[in-house]
Amino acid sequence: MAVFDSVKELLAACEAYVLPLWETVQSVSSQQADITKEESWDKMRYRLQVMHQACVNYDPLQHSASGLVGGDAQKVRSYYEEKRAIGGDFMGRMLSYAIMMGECNACMHRIVAAPTAGACGVIPAVLLAYADIYEASEEELIRALYVTAGFGMVIANRASISGAEAGCQAEIGSASAMAAAALVHLHGGDAVQMAHACAIALKNMMGLVCDPVAGLVEVPCVKRNAAGAMNALCAAELALAGVQSRIPCDEVIDAMRVVGDQMHADLRETGRGGIAGSPTAQAFAEKFFGN
Amino acid sequence: MDIFDLIGPVMVGPSSSHTAGAVRIGLVTRKLLGEDVKDAKIELHGSFAATAVGHGTDRALIAGLLGMQTDDERIPESFDHARDAGLSFCFSNCNLRDAHPNSVRLTVKGINGAQTCVVAASVGGGRISVRELSGMPLQFAAEYPTIIIQNDDQPGSVADVSRVLAEENINIGTFQVNRSVRGGDAIMVIECDAPIEPHIVEHIRTLSCIRKAVCINPD
Ligand code: SF4
Numbered sequence: 001m002a003v004f005d006s007v008k009e010l011l012a013a014c015e016a017y018v019l020p021l022w023e024t025v026q027s028v029s030s031q032q033a034d035i036t037k038e039e040s041w042d043k044m045r046y047r048l049q050v051m052h053q054a055c056v057n058y059d060p061l062q063h064s065a066s067g068l069v070g071g072d073a074q075k076v077r078s079y080y081e082e083k084r085a086i087g088g089d090f091m092g093r094m095l096s097y098a099i100m101m102g103e104c105n106a107c108m109h110r111i112v113a114a115p116t117a118g119a120c121g122v123i124p125a126v127l128l129a130y131a132d133i134y135e136a137s138e139e140e141l142i143r144a145l146y147v148t149a150g151f152g153m154v155i156a157n158r159a160s161i162s163g164a165e166a167g168c169q170a171e172i173g174s175a176s177a178m179a180a181a182a183l184v185h186l187h188g189g190d191a192v193q194m195a196h197a198c199a200i201a202l203k204n205m206m207g208l209v210c211d212p213v214a215g216l217v218e219v220p221c222v223k224r225n226a227a228g229a230m231n232a233l234c235a236a237e238l239a240l241a242g243v244q245s246r247i248p249c250d251e252v253i254d255a256m257r258v259v260g261d262q263m264h265a266d267l268r269e270t271g272r273g274g275i276a277g278s279p280t281a282q283a284f285a286e287k288f289f290g291n
Numbered sequence: 292m293d294i295f296d297l298i299g300p301v302m303v304g305p306s307s308s309h310t311a312g313a314v315r316i317g318l319v320t321r322k323l324l325g326e327d328v329k330d331a332k333i334e335l336h337g338s339f340a341a342t343a344v345g346h347g348t349d350r351a352l353i354a355g356l357l358g359m360q361t362d363d364e365r366i367p368e369s370f371d372h373a374r375d376a377g378l379s380f381c382f383s384n385c386n387l388r389d390a391h392p393n394s395v396r397l398t399v400k401g402i403n404g405a406q407t408c409v410v411a412a413s414v415g416g417g418r419i420s421v422r423e424l425s426g427m428p429l430q431f432a433a434e435y436p437t438i439i440i441q442n443d444d445q446p447g448s449v450a451d452v453s454r455v456l457a458e459e460n461i462n463i464g465t466f467q468v469n470r471s472v473r474g475g476d477a478i479m480v481i482e483c484d485a486p487i488e489p490h491i492v493e494h495i496r497t498l499s500c501i502r503k504a505v506c507i508n509p510d
Contacts, residue, residue, distance in 0.1 A: 003294065029294045043295055050301050050362075064305070066345055105304030108347055108367040115297050116416065117307045123298075149294035156297060162415050164308075215342040217305040271342075288345065 003029050004154050007195050007249040014191050021191040022143040025150035044142050047112045051124035054104045054111055055097060064106040066288055069218045073100035090133045091230070098125035098229040102222030115152050115161040115174055118217045121225030122175035123148055123182065126232050130186050140186060147185045148178035151198045158250065159257035163210035164269040166260025168224065173205030173256065176228035176235070183236035199245035199252045201235035206252075207259055209267035211274025214285035220275050300417050302361040308393055309339070309346035312413025314366065316395060317355015319421060319433045320409045322507045326401035328356045328378055334385035337392035339413070349382055352395065356380075360510060361417060377402075391420070427478045429469050433507050435482040440495060441503040444470045444477040448500040452479060455498070459491045 003025065004010045014024045030040040063070030073096050079085055080092020101121030105111045111120045127141050136144075152161065155174045160166040180197035189197070205228070213219040245252065266273030275281055302311040321328055333352055335343050343349045347367065354369035357376060365372055373380060387394055391412035398408045410423035421431050424439065431437050442448050449468060456463060462484045470477035487506040495504045 025294065033293050033295075044298070047295075047298050047301060065347070108303050108305065108310070108350075110301065110303050110362050110364055112299055112301050113307050113311070113417070114299070117302065117304050117311070120304070145298055146294075149298050152297045153292075153294060156292060161297070164415060214345060215338070216345040289341065 003032055004150060005157050007151070007154050007198070007253075010150055010154060011191050011195060020143075021150060021194060022146035022185065025146045025153075029149070041142065044145050045138070047114075048127070048138065048141055048145060050110060050112050051101070052128065054109060055100055055124070055128060057109070058100050058104065062103065062107045064103075064216075064218055066214065066216055066218060068213065068216070068284075069103055069106040069222055071103075072222070073097075073103055090129055091233070093132050094125045094129035094229050094233065095226045097128050098122060098225040099222055101125065102225040106216075106218045106222060114148070115156065115178070116163070116171045118163060118212075118221045119171040119175035119225060119228065121222070122172060122228035122232065123179045125225065125229040126179045126183050127186075130183065134186070136186055144182040144185050147182045147194060151181045151194070152178045154250070155202075155253055155256075158253045160260055166257060167208060167263045167268055168210040169202075169205045169208040169256055170260055171210065172224045172228040173202055173208055175225075176205055176231045177201040179229060179232035180235035180239070183232060184239050187236065187240055189236075189240050193239045195249045196243070196245045197235045197239035199247065199249035200238055200243070201231055202249075202252050202256055203245065203247070204231050204235065206256060209263065209274045210269045211267060211276040212269065212271055213276050213281040214288050215269070215271035215276070219281070296416065300361055302417065303364060303366045306346045307417040308413045308415050309342060309348045310351045310366075311361040311417035312393065312415075312419050313339075313348045313351035313395070314355040314359065314361045314363075315417065315419045315433070316397070316409075316411045316413060317352045318358065318360070318510075319355075319411065319419065319507060320397045320399060320407070321356050321358060323409055323424065323439065323505055324399050324401050324405050324407050325505050326403050326405050327376075328399050329402045330400040331356055331378065331380040332398040333380060333382050334396040335382065336385055336387045336390050336394040336396070339393050339395055340384040343382070352397070353378070353380060356397075356399070390422070394422070396423075424478060427469055427471060427476060429467060429478050429480050431467075431480050431482065434509055435464060436485065436487045436509065437507045438479075438481040438483065438487055438492065438495070439505050439507070440479040440481070440501060442477050442479065443500045443502065444474050445500045448477070448498070449479065451498045451500070452481070452495060455491070455494050456481070456483075459494070461485065461487065461491065
């Protein structure tokens, strides 16, 4: 059995071990993978470094092979740097990082699939923006990654993290729910609040379809990373304020799976329905693959 | 699945199935061949055929054949690296029967004359499934240390191989045997718990009925 089939079990394990959630995830998963905690920590640190490095290496002039993606993260960066962002520096940075990672992915740079390549921007966006503004240490960010992994594992075990199986709610939605829990951790919330944040974020993304234009992980994927990060912030703020999800997290995850099962194949990564089915998208696909 | 499949893999984009999975298929094919690849005929099926260029599936497959890992930043320029390494290749589309949508058939020749033909699928999240080797059906994911043995279907061959593994203290996880016709070609696929040392494969090769044996240790 892979670590944590339910959030309930995850929270119970934290109590049983008398450990914070991140450390419970680290202990149990290292035990299962038969590696030491130090080895596990190093692997997680490497992932954080890759996320960070992708942003450092970001090239505003890069474009994807299709030409649909590139340059937008820089626009958002200039916008918040000029102090024009309505949501201020934190949100400006978060949105810029989210799009940056999405662009890096589309342009064939090195990223961390978290939980998938298409949704690779959500988690680094909230972590790196938080680190910039609240000066969180590398250690704290690595711990936050364990938090994302703990909740992500439950989602993967109970539902899905694949757009082809369950739509974008399972990719951007899952990433957003994982990131929400991480933000709660970083801002001093407890495990129960993390579970509420996870549930709230996932509920807000319920039913989101997977509709990549021409089947490419570009449109609407890149901008959806920004939406996923914003939704994570929303859910984390609510949970930290003491707002609770009326529906337990595990039941929300199960509902997400059912919705995924009910989703028409056109809305599950086939590039046929949703945005991919719009006339402009269809015309683009024809031109791109036409010959 | 472990937490590092979830926060990971570290990979070159844009798609875990169409890019990272394709790199892994190339890598496994290279290992099945057992030497550097000189020539590759690559036939794409289904979604692989439809969106190969946009996802870099073509460059990813070549990168894997060259021995690059999924996080190698040279993947986008793998065609240039192939040229430098003397690997010639061609792509076409095909229609494989009953195949997973993200499937590919690779017919490869090595620098020392080895040849093999692999059909494999990228099944999501960068995970793969090898479905056919030199025309013989089989199935493995290359997630565990795996030994693949091509042999003559003779009585005792399975027992001989098992004996070697027992002598070498290798614990067998799964053991598959497939054959074309009775007494004809056969394939054994053995998944093990611990990494397989080269001398174990050497030992297996000395058995009388064995034609070819390779091992794939996950990277
Ligand atoms: S639209 Fe589909 S491919 Fe794009 S991020 Fe969402 S799930 Fe992934």
